[in-house]
Amino acid sequence: MRRRIVTFVMILICFILQSTLLNILSFGGIKPNLLLVLTVSMGLMRGKHTGLWVGFISGLIIDIFFGNLFGFNALLYMYIGYINGNFYKVFYDEDIKIPMFLVAVSDMAYSLIFYLIQFAFRERFDFSAYFIRIILPELLYTVLFTLILYKLFYIINKKLTANELEENDSPWLLK
Amino acid sequence: MKKKKKFRITNRNLLIALTVICIGLIALTATNIISIAPLKNIAATIVLPLQKGVTEAATAVSDAGRSLQSKDSLLERIDELEAENAKLKEQSIIDSENLQELNRLRDLYQTDTSYAQYEKIAATVISKNAGNWYSTFIIDRGSNDGISVDMNVIASGGLVGLVTEVGPDWAAVKSIIDDSSSVSAMTITTADTCIVNGDLRLIDSGKLEFDQMNSEENILPGEMIVTSHISDKYLPGICIGTITDITEDSNHLTKTGYILPAVDFSNIRELLVIKQLKQNPDTVEQTAEQES
Numbered sequence: 001m002r003r004r005i006v007t008f009v010m011i012l013i014c015f016i017l018q019s020t021l022l023n024i025l026s027f028g029g030i031k032p033n034l035l036l037v038l039t040v041s042m043g044l045m046r047g048k049h050t051g052l053w054v055g056f057i058s059g060l061i062i063d064i065f066f067g068n069l070f071g072f073n074a075l076l077y078m079y080i081g082y083i084n085g086n087f088y089k090v091f092y093d094e095d096i097k098i099p100m101f102l103v104a105v106s107d108m109a110y111s112l113i114f115y116l117i118q119f120a121f122r123e124r125f126d127f128s129a130y131f132i133r134i135i136l137p138e139l140l141y142t143v144l145f146t147l148i149l150y151k152l153f154y155i156i157n158k159k160l161t162a163n164e165l166e167e168n169d170s171p172w173l174l175k
Numbered sequence: 176m177k178k179k180k181k182f183r184i185t186n187r188n189l190l191i192a193l194t195v196i197c198i199g200l201i202a203l204t205a206t207n208i209i210s211i212a213p214l215k216n217i218a219a220t221i222v223l224p225l226q227k228g229v230t231e232a233a234t235a236v237s238d239a240g241r242s243l244q245s246k247d248s249l250l251e252r253i254d255e256l257e258a259e260n261a262k263l264k265e266q267s268i269i270d271s272e273n274l275q276e277l278n279r280l281r282d283l284y285q286t287d288t289s290y291a292q293y294e295k296i297a298a299t300v301i302s303k304n305a306g307n308w309y310s311t312f313i314i315d316r317g318s319n320d321g322i323s324v325d326m327n328v329i330a331s332g333g334l335v336g337l338v339t340e341v342g343p344d345w346a347a348v349k350s351i352i353d354d355s356s357s358v359s360a361m362t363i364t365t366a367d368t369c370i371v372n373g374d375l376r377l378i379d380s381g382k383l384e385f386d387q388m389n390s391e392e393n394i395l396p397g398e399m400i401v402t403s404h405i406s407d408k409y410l411p412g413i414c415i416g417t418i419t420d421i422t423e424d425s426n427h428l429t430k431t432g433y434i435l436p437a438v439d440f441s442n443i444r445e446l447l448v449i450k451q452l453k454q455n456p457d458t459v460e461q462t463a464e465q466e467s
Contacts, residue, residue, distance in 0.1 A: 016222065019302035020229040024237060029378050029441065030307050048186045056193055064218045065347075066304045066311055068355075070211055071200030078197070082190055114308060119375075122355065129376045138307050 003160050007042070007054060010156070014038050015061050030134065032141040033107060034149065035062065039081045040103045041146075041153040048085030055081025068118075076113060080106045096150060103146045104139055111135040216342050223345055226302040227315060234444065293410070293451040295329075296320055300443055301345070308375065310353040314446070317344045321450050325408050330446035333437025334358070334402060334413045338448065346448070351415065352383060352440050359406035360385065360415055363399040365392045371400065371415055371434060380433075381440060382419065388430040394421055400434055408453050 014034040022031040035058040043051025059077030063070050084102055115130055124130070203209045298314040316322050318341050328335040328348050336350035351358055356373040369388035377384065385400065398418045402409040414437045421432035 012222070012225070015305065016225050016229055016302075018305045020226050021233050023303050024233050033306070035305070049189075052186065052190055052193070061218070061222075062305050064211070064215055065222070065302070065313065066306065066309070068309070069201050070204040071197040075194065075197035075201075078190070078193055082186075085186075114306075118308060119354070124354070124375075126376060133376065133378060134307055 002163065006156065006160060007050070008057065010038060010153070011035070011054065011058050011061065015058070015065075019065070027141060028137065030137040030141060032145040033110070033138060034145065035059075035077065036080065036107055036110060036142060037103055037146050037149045038153065039077050040084045040106050041099060041150050043081045043084030044087055044099055044102060045154065045157050046085075047088040048082050051081030051083075051085035052078055053081070055079070072117070076110055080110060096147065099150045100143050100146050104143050107139045107142050108135070111138065212342075215340070219342050219345050223301060223313070223315075226313075230301055293449045295447040295449050296322065297445060298322075298328075298346075298448055299445055308354065310350045310373065310440070311339070312348055312350070312443075314346050314348055314448070315344065316448065317342045317346050319343050322346050322448055323452070325452055325454075327408075327410055327413060327449045327451075327453075328446055329413060329449065330438050330443055332414060334409070334415050335438055335440075335443065335446050337408060348446075350440060352377075352381070352436065358409055358415065359403045360400050361403040362388075362390070362394055362418075363401050365390065365394065366403075367392065367394065368403050368405065369400070369430075377433070381436065383416065383434040383436055384431075385418075385434055386424075386429065386431045388421075388432075389428065390430055394418065394430065396421060406453065410449060410451060410453055 014037075018031065018034045022034070025031065039051065039055040039058055042054040055077035056074050059072075059074035062073040062077075067073055084106060087098070087102060090098070111134070115127070115135070119130065120127075200211075204211055296316060298316040301313045301315050303312040304310060314328075322338060322341055324338055324341055326338045328338060334351055336348045336353070336356065338346050339349045340347040349356055350373070351371065352373045354373050354375040358371045359368065360371045361368045367388055367390035369385045371383050371385045374384045388394070396418050400415045400418060402411055402413045402415065404411045416434040416436040416438075419433050419435050421430055423430050
């Protein structure tokens, strides 16, 4: 239960920062996607189940406040969390390169699908312009933020796990 | 092993179930069969106060940063402003004379077209779109303050956008630089109409694009563009910006170009919502009476 509350608060904080403070920290009008970093990190650290839920809730919050298709972001983020959850087994805690790589691929996939459905459908076919000016800068900025955030998420996850082990310190549960 | 396999199947089923729910939600809300307004209002009561707090804190910090500017640059700024003030005072005297004449002429024509006369309410931007693709934001006034959907939003003398959604104490605004936005507009001197579109690709220059200008006249850069009379949502005569480039299309009938907006969209904090809707039955009746 504690883990669920902490995870929900983390989603909330990431969303609030992304819609307020990061507007000031934006670079050429581009800001990083913190909720994507959180979704990928959670999938990687906790597996498919958590990745799926974190992605779904994150996307849903975006849809509630800024979505023009309600459920669109929830669907996309949910699949990002679920797919990244598949890499749970090859998760190496010391290595930041894997989460950085997965965030880069996920952000690219998210942007491409977003472009296809929201822009190409409205006959905005100048893909190279959007790729160079929006998709690539967002990807680089998001990967940069992964460097800081992943470590933070990792520490929070470790604390929660240690806490849970302490609470469940009963011999039959430890087996 | 068996237990683990079962767990995995549950995850897949969950994914399928949520996928169906999401697609259902997209279909049902896009066709307006169900409304998510209650959900939005519940979420807003939790999230908006937090967003407001963070925005205020961030603004305070960036203002504090500005107050650390050097004395020399501030003195220079004061000199500049004093010079500007003198010029403005002079202009204001001329303007007040013109205004009297304008009012007299308005009385003669019995018109009430200037948006300056409409009732407005000040609002502050709480948060901006979480993504990089669209330019929408949320303000701290809602239906409790008399705001409703399709009201026009202005700031520093220019058009900002349109209210798209309203809650009790919040409203969502879609700005005119949003990629999916288009406004029916006209030139101020010749009243030639055109369509002004937001375009994400112009993010660096901060400009707007316009097309379908059907004009015989020779329109030059510097011409002011305002909202047109035929727009169904925007009140007429609100300044959008000035033309920077204009070219004739290959069909030799219409013209296309770019507009520099009057509003600096990268730094919007305070704005005004005009509490007057374009399609107001009262005003329609009034004009019908005047026409007959």
